[in-house]
Structure formats: structure tokens, C-alpha cells
Amino acid sequence: MATTKLYLDNIEAAYETKFSAEVVKSNDNGVVLDRTLFYPLGGGQNWDEGTLVGPNGSIDVLDVKGREDIIHNLGESHQLEVGDEIIGEIDWERRYAHMRMHTAQHLVSGVAYELFNGVRTVGNQINITHSRIDFKPISFDEDMLVELTKKTNELISLKYEVTDLTMMRNEINSIMPPERTNMDLIPSFIDELRVVKIGDSLDLCPCAGTHISNISEIGEISIIGKKSKGKGTQRITYELSNSEFLREKKSEII
Numbered sequence: 001m002a003t004t005k006l007y008l009d010n011i012e013a014a015y016e017t018k019f020s021a022e023v024v025k026s027n028d029n030g031v032v033l034d035r036t037l038f039y040p041l042g043g044g045q046n047w048d049e050g051t052l053v054g055p056n057g058s059i060d061v062l063d064v065k066g067r068e069d070i071i072h073n074l075g076e077s078h079q080l081e082v083g084d085e086i087i088g089e090i091d092w093e094r095r096y097a098h099m100r101m102h103t104a105q106h107l108v109s110g111v112a113y114e115l116f117n118g119v120r121t122v123g124n125q126i127n128i129t130h131s132r133i134d135f136k137p138i139s140f141d142e143d144m145l146v147e148l149t150k151k152t153n154e155l156i157s158l159k160y161e162v163t164d165l166t167m168m169r170n171e172i173n174s175i176m177p178p179e180r181t182n183m184d185l186i187p188s189f190i191d192e193l194r195v196v197k198i199g200d201s202l203d204l205c206p207c208a209g210t211h212i213s214n215i216s217e218i219g220e221i222s223i224i225g226k227k228s229k230g231k232g233t234q235r236i237t238y239e240l241s242n243s244e245f246l247r248e249k250k251s252e253i254i
């Protein structure tokens with residue numbers, strides 16, 4: 001059975017950092033748990049780091065991968081066995097940086113689509129200190145980057161809420177163009193999707209990542225680099241200022 005992804009329960013679940021779980025698979029390098037708050041590498045976002053505390057003490061989680069079974073890589077010296085109960089805790093600073101950066105990506109991608117003739121987001125990489133988005137087709141000049149930054153920061157200052165919901169493919173496509181949401185890249189047999197929404201209808205995007213619950217937590221965005229990737233694709237790099245609206249983690253064990 002697939003690992004239950006506790007961080008996906010709702011938007012607020014991404015603020016939880018501590019959980020209990022049971023080891024359901026174990027090998028020399030790591031374990032699969034029945035449920036987890038650790039986000040695995042995927043969708044351009046890096047994995048969560050943190051610790052698992054089991055019968056033999058605390059073990060660092062080195063990386064996290066997988067879609068159905070989520071594999072917590074612990075290195076070779078871990079002694080966890082199937083049936084062990086663990087307490088997991090994720091590194092909040094890292095998780096929260098990813099939540100802010102990732103939600104900023106949704107916003108920047110949506111604003112760029114509206115400003116620049118439906119330009120598509122064709123890739124992204126979410127990191128702690130800076131993140132990247134690839135757009136196509138586009139040739140950004142200085143004025144365009146200033147406009148993109150200004151419009152994005154204006155929206156952040158309006159403090160829109162971020163919510164998640166489950167929607168059907170047709171419903172999503174009736175609200176947002178499929179080339180804006182990248183719905184046309186999602187296999188057609190998937191009909192029901194988890195959608196992340198900014199405001200009432202500012203942005204809508206199928207996504208299984210971790211996000212903040214209000215865009216004010218992004219702070220201020222600055223575009224710090226632009227690079228051509230060939231064939232009409234350009235990559236922008238952005239960073240975020242510290243926000244006065246930073247949220248605290250919720251540490252309780254579910």
C-alpha cells in the first residue's frame with residue numbers, strides 16, 4: 001500500500017513537522033513508513049530533511065524519494081526494522097523555505113502567462129535560497145522583468161489566501177486554459193486532481209507540493225538572473241526577502 005502523504009491532507013498540514021509512523025519496509029539504505037510528513041523529491045521541489053527517532057535512537061534522513069512508496073534514505077548504519085514505531089521530525093527552516101519559494105513560483109508563472117502572451121512554464125527548480133523557472137517562448141528584456149517583478153509584488157501585498165481542493169479535469173480546464181495550468185501534460189486517464197488555488201480565481205494549478213496558506217508569507221520577490229536555454233526558452237532566477245508575515249510550524253504529533 002502506498003505511503004500516506006500527511007503533508008497533503010490540506011494546506012495547513014504543510015506546517016506540521018512532527019509525526020508518528022510505523023516502518024513497513026526496510027533495507028540496508030532506508031525505510032518506507034506507513035505515513036510520512038517528509039516531502040519526496042518531485043515537481044521541481046527538493047526533499048525534506050530531518051530525523052527519525054526509533055528504538056535505537058535518532059537517525060538523520062539523507063534524502064527522500066518515491067511516488068507511491070516514499071523511501072527515506074538513512075544510509076547504511078540504520079537499524080530500523082519492519083514493525084518499529086518511529087517519531088519523525090522534518091527540518092522546518094528547509095520545509096518553510098520550499099513552501100514560500102514554491103508558492104512564489106505558482107504566482108510568477110501565472111503573472112508571466114497573463115503579461116506575456118500566454119508564455120508557458122516548462123520547468124522549475126525550487127531551492128532554499130534561490131529558485132528557477134523556465135519559460136517558453138519568451139525573450140525577456142529588462143523592462144519585462146521589472147514589470148513581472150512589480151506585478152507579482154503588487155499581488156503579494158494584497159495577501160490572497162492559498163487553498164487546496166480536489167477537482168475534476170473538465171472543471172479545471174473550464175476555469176483556466178490548459179496550457180497555463182500544464183493540464184495538457186497530465187496523463188488523460190487521471191481525471192481527479194489536487195488543485196492549489198490562490199485567491200478566488202487568481203491562479204489555479206494541479207500540484208502535489210507543499211505551499212504556504214497566504215501569499216503575504218512570500219515576502220518580496222526579486223529576479224536576480226536571466227539566462228537563455230536555447231530554442232526560445234529562458235530561465236529566470238529569483239530570491240525572496242524575509243517576510244514580516246512568517247508563520248510558525250505546528251509541531252504536534254498527529
Ligand SMILES: [Zn+2]
Pocket residue numbers: 102103106196207208209210211
Ligand atoms: Zn505547487
